[in-house]
Amino acid sequence: MKVGIPRGLLFYHYYPMWKVFLEGIGAEVITSPPTSKEILNLGTKSSHDDVCLPVKIFFGHTVYLAGRKVDFLFIPRVVAVEKEAYTCPKFLGLPDVVRNTLENLPPLIDATVNVKRKDKSPLKAALEIGKQLGAPVSRIKSAYREACENHWNYRNLMLKGFTPDEAIDILFKERGWEKKEGGRDIKIGVIGHPYNVYDRFPTLDLLGKLEELGVEVVTGEMIRQEDIEHHAQFLPKRLFWSYERDIVGAAFYLIHKRKVDGIINVVSFECGPDSLITELLQSEARRNDNFPMMVITLDEHTGEAGLQTRVEAFVDMLRRRK
Amino acid sequence: MKGYIGVDVGSVTTKVVVIDEEGNPLGTPVYIRTQGQPIKAIQQGVAMAREDLPKGIEIRGAGTTGSARYLAGVMIGADAIRNEITAHAVAALRLDPSVNTIIEIGGQDSKIIILRNGLVVDFAMNTVCAAGTGSFLDRQAERLGIPIEQFGELALKAKTPVRIAGRCTVFAESDMIHKQQMGFSVEDIIAGLCEALARNYLSNVAKGKKILPPVIFQGGVAANIGIKYAFQRALGCEVLVPPYHNVMGAIGAALLAAEQMRDGRKTRFRGFEVAEMNFESSSFECRGCSNRCEIVEIKSDGKLLARWGDRCGKWEVIER
Numbered sequence: 191m192k193v194g195i196p197r198g199l200l201f202y203h204y205y206p207m208w209k210v211f212l213e214g215i216g217a218e219v220i221t222s223p224p225t226s227k228e229i230l231n232l233g234t235k236s237s238h239d240d241v242c243l244p245v246k247i248f249f250g251h252t253v254y255l256a257g258r259k260v261d262f263l264f265i266p267r268v269v270a271v272e273k274e275a276y277t278c279p280k281f282l283g284l285p286d287v288v289r290n291t292l293e294n295l296p297p298l299i300d301a302t303v304n305v306k307r308k309d310k311s312p313l314k315a316a317l318e319i320g321k322q323l324g325a326p327v328s329r330i331k332s333a334y335r336e337a338c339e340n341h342w343n344y345r346n347l348m349l350k351g352f353t354p355d356e357a358i359d360i361l362f363k364e365r366g367w368e369k370k371e372g373g374r375d376i377k378i379g380v381i382g383h384p385y386n387v388y389d390r391f392p393t394l395d396l397l398g399k400l401e402e403l404g405v406e407v408v409t410g411e412m413i414r415q416e417d418i419e420h421h422a423q424f425l426p427k428r429l430f431w432s433y434e435r436d437i438v439g440a441a442f443y444l445i446h447k448r449k450v451d452g453i454i455n456v457v458s459f460e461c462g463p464d465s466l467i468t469e470l471l472q473s474e475a476r477r478n479d480n481f482p483m484m485v486i487t488l489d490e491h492t493g494e495a496g497l498q499t500r501v502e503a504f505v506d507m508l509r510r511r512k
Numbered sequence: 513m514k515g516y517i518g519v520d521v522g523s524v525t526t527k528v529v530v531i532d533e534e535g536n537p538l539g540t541p542v543y544i545r546t547q548g549q550p551i552k553a554i555q556q557g558v559a560m561a562r563e564d565l566p567k568g569i570e571i572r573g574a575g576t577t578g579s580a581r582y583l584a585g586v587m588i589g590a591d592a593i594r595n596e597i598t599a600h601a602v603a604a605l606r607l608d609p610s611v612n613t614i615i616e617i618g619g620q621d622s623k624i625i626i627l628r629n630g631l632v633v634d635f636a637m638n639t640v641c642a643a644g645t646g647s648f649l650d651r652q653a654e655r656l657g658i659p660i661e662q663f664g665e666l667a668l669k670a671k672t673p674v675r676i677a678g679r680c681t682v683f684a685e686s687d688m689i690h691k692q693q694m695g696f697s698v699e700d701i702i703a704g705l706c707e708a709l710a711r712n713y714l715s716n717v718a719k720g721k722k723i724l725p726p727v728i729f730q731g732g733v734a735a736n737i738g739i740k741y742a743f744q745r746a747l748g749c750e751v752l753v754p755p756y757h758n759v760m761g762a763i764g765a766a767l768l769a770a771e772q773m774r775d776g777r778k779t780r781f782r783g784f785e786v787a788e789m790n791f792e793s794s795s796f797e798c799r800g801c802s803n804r805c806e807i808v809e810i811k812s813d814g815k816l817l818a819r820w821g822d823r824c825g826k827w828e829v830i831e832r
Contacts, residue, residue, distance in 0.1 A: 482633070482634070495579050503597035510632065
């Protein structure tokens with residue numbers, strides 16, 4: 191039985207956990223390749239024009255997988271991952287939006303995860319998925335335990351400074367990764383949704399560009415959750431959305447503790463939550479001695495030349511200040 | 513005498529300048545239209561810069577900037593290939609080390625650079641929209657049948673500038689046509705346009721930035737005295753337009769090259785013969801994966817100088 195996991199949105203948060211669980215209950219997991227022009231085109235063609243770029247890309251990956259004869263598409267409904275907040279509204283309705291927008295899809299695995307409700311806990315979702323795929327309960331439970339463990343391994347690798355792609359390679363290809371060489375003179379925090387920061391296509395390989403310019407990069411996933419939580423509390427009021435709260439907490443931590451020389455905030459053009467949190471980050475940067483921060487807004491028309499110029503100028507600015 | 517050459521290849525104009533070690537132009541700076549053919553413009557610019565150069569100048573370093581900086585860098589053999597923000601900031605700082613704000617408006621883009629104590633602390637560029645840049649002014653001048661050089665002078669003759677929507681060029685143009693058909697004078701319309709552009713720049717590009725004097729206004733559009741006055745009115749402070757305002761990027765590139773050469777290394781500059789060399793560019797679509805990258809090759813007399821445009825790096829060649 192083949193289950194396809196689109197390489198978009200929450201993929202970067204949870205892929206190792208999902209893969210280990212699905213394989214543990216006997217499925218074969220297939221993912222779409224890294225985002226390319228073809229995948230983006232598949233996505234833009236099939237979505238209406240006011241959804242955000244990450245959703246268009248997700249649609250592209252979904253259509254791609256649907257054409258690869260998978261038996262199921264894995265698109266869970268992640269409603270809440272903590273008691274006090276929700277995820278972005280697009281995650282709440284993702285399976286419905288996919289079903290009502292895209293045609294000729296295989297059946298979806300769309301179990302709901304909502305930790306605010308006892309009957310929608312991650313374990314309950316796992317049991318539901320296992321049942322859908324015909325696995326015995328004992329096997330589901332052991333697969334679930336293994337998956338959770340894998341999730342923490344994944345998170346720990348990122349805390350050590352590996353990107354999701356590198357961490358996934360270490361976990362599943364059993365490839366050792368050399369720690370990146372030192373000697374980089376400036377450090378930049380690249381802060382934003384993982385599906386924007388790590389997807390090399392829409393960002394025109396921002397992380398690669400920074401690497402080439404001799405910059406050490408820190409992302410939100412490389413920061414301990416307790417530091418993120420602690421610094422997010424400097425907001426006068428708790429944010430409604432979990433992942434966005436993590437972005438704010440990560441940026442605040444880097445600013446307050448002066449952990450980096452500057453921050454690049456990556457946002458997508460049509461993103462509602464981003465439009466709010468970018469303002470919060472900018473005003474916090476201003477309040478802290480005008481901490482250097484640059485916002486890069488992505489859409490499908492982002493031009494390479496403009497981005498290159500901005501990134502080079504930002505790096506030059508930080509370097510000449512030293 | 514030592515000289516440094518700077519080349520700034522923008523979307524609309526190409527600038528070439530040779531400076532001495534202090535940053536003063538030697539000979540007349542070159543300012544020509546790119547006309548969609550950067551290779552030709554670069555060669556022509558280099559040839560013109562040579563013509564006018566005092567005898568006995570030895571080029572010790574070369575720098576390029578502008579949106580075609582990599583192309584120009586490969587062609588002339590640049591020691592420093594740098595972005596426009598840094599180049600403009602370095603050139604303005606050489607002129608006035610106390611500058612706090614640089615307004616730069618070129619053919620297709622506009623920037624604001626905020627400096628404090630001689631260092632860039634913040635900057636912004638227009639992102640997708642070119643409203644208020646040189647190309648739009650060019651188009652409007654042409655539509656009204658006024659030489660672009662007289663645009664600013666005419667604006668100063670206005671008695672009551674009309675109100676024009678500056679946020680979008682499409683709306684600005686229809687607004688202008690409307691005002692013109694209502695019978696407003698050309699001077700008042702042009703002055704209104706200058707104010708709209710200054711307003712648009714301040715609310716979009718300079719959004720949220722603290723603009724402190726001294727303010728330096730550079731780039732091609734700084735030649736337009738109407739816009740300069742509009743900025744002065746909007747900001748309530750003096751706006752300085754430097755004598756070489758339209759070639760500041762090229763001066764900055766040359767200064768950055770000079771900075772790079774301080775350790776006494778040998779320049780990569782190919783010499784002014786670049787003007788006579790044969791450069792060809794060609795392109796193809798790579799079919800290695802679904803990204804279908806468009807690869808550009810630059811050759812000189814059959815020899816590959818550079819190739820770029822691929823995302824994966826398998827075609828990339830840059831002669832260093």
